[in-house]
Amino acid sequence: ETGVTQSPTHLIKTRGQQVTLRCSSQSGHNTVSWYQQALGQGPQFIFQYYREEENGRGNFPPRFSGLQFPNYSSELNVNALELDDSALYLCASSWGTGGNSPHHFGNGTRLTVT
Amino acid sequence: TQLLEQSPQFLSIQEGENLTVYCNSSSVFSSLQWYRQEPGEGPVLLVTVVTGGEVKKLKRLTFQFGDARKDSSLHITAAQPGDTGLYLCAGVGNDYKLSFGAGTTVTVRA
Numbered sequence: 001e002t003g004v005t006q007s008p009t010h011l012i013k014t015r016g017q018q019v020t021l022r023c024s025s026q027s028g029h030n031t032v033s034w035y036q037q038a039l040g041q042g043p044q045f046i047f048q049y050y051r052e053e054e055n056g057r058g059n060f061p062p063r064f065s066g067l068q069f070p071n072y073s074s075e076l077n078v079n080a081l082e083l084d085d086s087a088l089y090l091c092a093s094s095w096g097t098g099g100n101s102p103h104h105f106g107n108g109t110r111l112t113v114t
Numbered sequence: 115t116q117l118l119e120q121s122p123q124f125l126s127i128q129e130g131e132n133l134t135v136y137c138n139s140s141s142v143f144s145s146l147q148w149y150r151q152e153p154g155e156g157p158v159l160l161v162t163v164v165t166g167g168e169v170k171k172l173k174r175l176t177f178q179f180g181d182a183r184k185d186s187s188l189h190i191t192a193a194q195p196g197d198t199g200l201y202l203c204a205g206v207g208n209d210y211k212l213s214f215g216a217g218t219t220v221t222v223r224a
Binding site: 104 | 157159
């Protein structure tokens with residue numbers, strides 16, 4: 001069974017640039033959720049993708065967008081990067097969209113915006 | 115702003131001691147999950163509690179869900195250095211999405 005993998009592991013970008021983060025879901029899982037974890041905080045829900053459609057969104061601006069592909073892998077895109085976007089970005093896959101479905105997290109992408 | 119408040123924020127104890135971490139909210143959750151996160155890794159699910167008043171045990175870890183399904187606690191008996199990590203609680207709300215607390219950093223000294 002292949003777990004959730006995220007790439008890249010670390011990334012440094014400049015304010016105003018755009019970034020794409022990638023996530024491969026665990027085999028058998030059809031739902032991907034993205035979270036932002038700032039230093040010293042718990043993960044904050046960004047959005048969830050199910051059947052290639054956005055299925056719920058947290059309190060994040062439209063410059064945060066995503067995609068899900070037919071193989072259930074997913075991308076998180078952030079435009080016009082701001083310094084406050086520096087965080088650990090976590091992807092979690094699950095079977096089904098409910099919060100009660102066990103979420104399996106990847107090890108995250110550490111994004112630094114300078 | 116975290117919907118769930120965790121306390122304490124930091125906890126440092128000696129190996130063999132007991133500890134309790136609390137997770138409180140003014141909101142009712144359909145279920146609550148506990149995760150442990152180690153540096154450089156994603157959170158790993160420990161347990162899900164669903165019923166008010168429910169108690170679940172996982173070896174030396176005991177999880178309790180409050181009767182009103184607004185709060186939960188995690189108790190570790192005879193802590194070991196391997197228990198060191200960030201403990202996160204997450205509630206499942208009406209939108210079926212997870213809301214995390216800010217976490218409790220536990221350090222167990224050998």
